[in-house]
Amino acid sequence: MLRRRMLQTGIAIGVLAVSVFGSSSAANASPTSFIAKAVHAGGAGAVAAQATGGLTWYNRSVTVTSLKFYVKAGECGKLSVFGSQGDTVVDAKGWDRCGGTTGTWVTIGNVTLDGSAFSGGITDVTIYVRDVDHEIVGYADCYRVNSSCSTGQY
Template sequence: MRRNVIGLCLAIAVGTLPAVVVATPAQATDYTFSVSYHHAASGALAVRVRGDIEWHNRSVSLRNIRLWVRAGECGRGGFFGFGGVIDYRTTAERCAGSANTEFSNITDITLDGDTGTAGVAINYIDITAIDETHGGAYELDTYSRN
């Protein structure tokens, strides 16, 4: 028994026990995002999409997504995972009634490098706030793994 404990300690010290380390998925630092589109003429906020980014080995998850839409308008959030476009998803279009509205019941989105044609890791994402009321005008911000 004592020899097994010493062997285990040596294996850990020398680094010959990679299965213990590899068993947990690698994750980069998490971020929050916030992207806003303002009307060109008035400068008024029309659409804002915000939430959390969680990076994985080959994919990225967008969680706690909230979409703010100006009264009387419609908008959505768009999410592109790339090295070239690898995966693309959008939220459903949401329309505000007579009051500004923040929709928080939006399903989490995962962009997966394995589902695209390249089968590579997603290292960058473009997030767009899209104003559907005015012809799909949008603002775009890019977020990277590092």
């Protein structure tokens, strides 16, 4: 009888521990996805350029996952990805593409931004997409500390 009660108590404590610790988010519940768009007519028109993907945050570095870049037919675009710590750019990558006659999606894949040489590493990632012909820039600013991405264009 005592053994049975100890077993039941142990199981109850185990279930409680799993429910408390298992459902809690990671220590850094960082943003995991983004969409950055450069849109004609001040945001009311057609999408000229767009980037989508995910973010996997590591101790000091970040991997931009499943990165895809779209450019509308007849347009040329630039995609830039910056890993920063405050105002200091730690690592950056960039791509240029024209949409041709039909528009095009390019799968870039996984891109690692290396912050291993910096104490504290990369704390924010900014993705810029630019419609080169019309000078429209869309962005996604993603911050590890407050677990969010803000988007817009200028």
